[in-house]
Amino acid sequence: MLPKLDPLLHSELRxxxxxxxxxxxxxxxTYLKKQTGATSGxxxxxxDKLSAAGYITVDKGFKGKVPCTxxxxxxxxxxxxxxxxxxxxxxxxxxx
Amino acid sequence: xxxxxxKNEMTxxxxxxxxxxxxxxxxxxxxxxxxxxxxxxxxxxxFVSLVVYWLWQSSGSPVWNVVWFVMPALGFPIVRIxxxxxxxxxxxxxxxxxxxxWLTYCIFAVCxxxxxxxxxxxxxxxxxxxxxxxxxxxxGFILKNWTIIxxGFILGxxxxxxxxxxxxxxxxxxxxxxxxxxxxxxxxxxxQYK
Numbered sequence: 001m002l003p004k005l006d007p008l009l010h011s012e013l014r015x016x017x018x019x020x021x022x023x024x025x026x027x028x029x030t031y032l033k034k035q036t037g038a039t040s041g042x043x044x045x046x047x048d049k050l051s052a053a054g055y056i057t058v059d060k061g062f063k064g065k066v067p068c069t070x071x072x073x074x075x076x077x078x079x080x081x082x083x084x085x086x087x088x089x090x091x092x093x094x095x096x
Numbered sequence: 097x098x099x100x101x102x103k104n105e106m107t108x109x110x111x112x113x114x115x116x117x118x119x120x121x122x123x124x125x126x127x128x129x130x131x132x133x134x135x136x137x138x139x140x141x142x143f144v145s146l147v148v149y150w151l152w153q154s155s156g157s158p159v160w161n162v163v164w165f166v167m168p169a170l171g172f173p174i175v176r177i178x179x180x181x182x183x184x185x186x187x188x189x190x191x192x193x194x195x196x197x198w199l200t201y202c203i204f205a206v207c208x209x210x211x212x213x214x215x216x217x218x219x220x221x222x223x224x225x226x227x228x229x230x231x232x233x234x235x236g237f238i239l240k241n242w243t244i245i246x247x248g249f250i251l252g253x254x255x256x257x258x259x260x261x262x263x264x265x266x267x268x269x270x271x272x273x274x275x276x277x278x279x280x281x282x283x284x285x286x287x288q289y290k
Contacts, residue, residue, distance in 0.1 A: 020118050
């Protein structure tokens, strides 16, 4: 039986955010927005969902005088991401 | 990159495509930014080595080696300015490790130079060029680029031989070649992650 895909990660924007955060120490909102091409409002909503699930931490601070929101993947988020990727591989090999 | 808005209907293949696209795009952006550092330090190395070479040749005095200390004094503030421009670009393990390798090289180079100049005379060029080649080589392994790995080996080992055969100001030209290699490394990274 194929594993169930994590519904929180099985959406384009949240998956894109998690994929970026999995490869970096942390990333600020501007960078995530630029890389995903999403709107600020939508990105903000999805970041909140990932944060509420404990997959990422969100730190609101300042870079000089400019407000800056920094996101960082948590160990639980990384674990969920790895499980999701492994599940995807199983789905693909089952369809071959 | 196309806008990614909220879609829940995805096949497994589409999901994997998003993951690989995001990881590759992010890696490209980050490494493109670190290429600038290689080109900056390479250019500085070429410039300072040629200035010291010219001053040493024309005066006949090795005291002009003191000009080497201009390099970190000039380089680090420029790096800060460059990094401020790219302040939204995050640190990945790859560029963080490369940065640490070269920072360690810089600390070693400054400490050994001070010791050699003040207390224990040694073939400083030989020591510096070997660790330079080593740092270049390890950077190549991290970037998974054989051109950079091989250039590091050639510079480290060839440079050690050259440093034993050449004397005086001529040894400085080994660093000019090292600087050229750093600039080329930056250009390779830029083209590899275009």
